[in-house]
Amino acid sequence: MATALIIGASRGIGLELVKQYRADGWRVIATARKQEDCDALLALGAEPHKLDVNNVEAVAGIGWKLDGEELDVAILNAGVYGPRHDGFPMETDFNAVMHTNVLAAMRLLPVLAPMVAASRGDGKLAVLSSRMGSLSERSSPAGSLYRASKAALNSVLIDTALVHGKQGVTCVAFHPGWVRTDMGGDSADLSVEESAAGIRNTLATLPASDQATYRNYDGTTIGW
Ligand SMILES: NC(=O)c1ccc[n+]([C@@H]2O[C@H](COP(=O)([O-])OP(=O)(O)OC[C@H]3O[C@@H](n4cnc5c(N)ncnc54)[C@H](OP(=O)(O)O)[C@@H]3O)[C@@H](O)[C@H]2O)c1
Structure with missing residues (x-):
């Protein structure tokens, strides 16, 4: 049975990915930081683990709890937008956004990549980035801190591919579309169902590569 791991699966796109992989008959390992969200994931047939991606002990713990797993798909979905205003950034906002969107990825991707490499040779390691992280396609400075964090996340993913790509880990940074979630808001273009279905289909059809790629859902x- 194919296995997917979704990090940050309490709500929004991450939760929908869990539902769709389960509906498709996959074994799903999923993380959330609250016990009630882990209970809800268990009720969906997923194997939940409690994880705050900013808790360094918990990140190390997930490494040993999942030791020996062979992951066909691993998706680092957890992310935060940060302040909705631009201008002078406060250190607390900077730290919250950069820790969640970048530092956690620097810690988690090296832990997850060998489990993806251990799959049948065409495993996919994905991060939920954003088109706002693109340097080459940038046309607006709005959301500067979030943009910087997703550009840095893309950098971390490219480095992950340089280290683990040759072991059969295909690394993908996704723009999930503008999606109606707590982060995307009610006016966004896409439902979580449409976004998650597109991400799953892209992962299923993406050719194996030792170079990272940046894709819309x-x-x-997308240009880096
Ligand atoms: N929605 C969009 O239009 C859009 C567009 C571009 C990119 N994205 C990206 O897509 C991803 C998912 O977005 P979404 O719209 O589904 O967001 P969302 O509804 O706000 O959900 C965010 C998810 O991240 C989790 N999370 C945040 N901080 C965490 C932490 N420290 N440890 C563990 N989990 C944490 C949340 O868990 P809790 O419930 O515990 O807070 C929640 O499951 C994010 O990386 C986001 O940047 C979204």
Whole structure:
């Protein structure tokens, strides 16, 4: 049975990915930081683990709890937007956004990549980035801190591919679309169902590569 790991699966796109992989018959390992969200994931047939991605002991713990797993798909979905205003950034906001979106990835991706490499040779390691992280396609400075964090996340993913790509780990940074979630808001273009279905289809059809790729949820390429 194919196995997917979703990090940050309490709500929004992460939760929908769990539901769709389960509906498709996959074994799903999923993390959330609150016990009630872990209970809800268990009720969906997933194998839950409690994880705050900013807790360094918990990140190390997930490494040993999942030791020996062979992951066909691993998705680092957890992320925060930070302040909705631009201008002088406060250190607390900077730390919260950079820790969750970047530092956690620097810690988690090296732990997860060998489990993806241990799958049948065409494992996918994905992060939920954003088109706002693109340097080459940038046309607005709005959300500067979030943009910087997702650009840095993309950098971490590219480095992950340089280290683990040759072991059969295909690394993908996703823009999930503008999605109606707590983060995306009610006016966003896409439902979580449409976004998650596109991400899953892109992962299923993406050719194996030792180089990182940056994709829209519908599979089209985005410039780094
Ligand atoms: N929605 C969009 O339009 C959009 C667009 C571009 C990119 N994205 C990216 O897509 C991903 C998912 O977004 P979403 O719209 O589904 O967001 P969301 O509804 O706000 O959900 C965010 C998820 O991240 C988890 N999370 C945040 N901080 C965490 C931490 N320290 N440890 C563990 N989990 C943590 C949340 O868990 P809790 O419930 O415990 O807070 C929740 O499961 C994010 O990385 C986001 O940046 C979204």
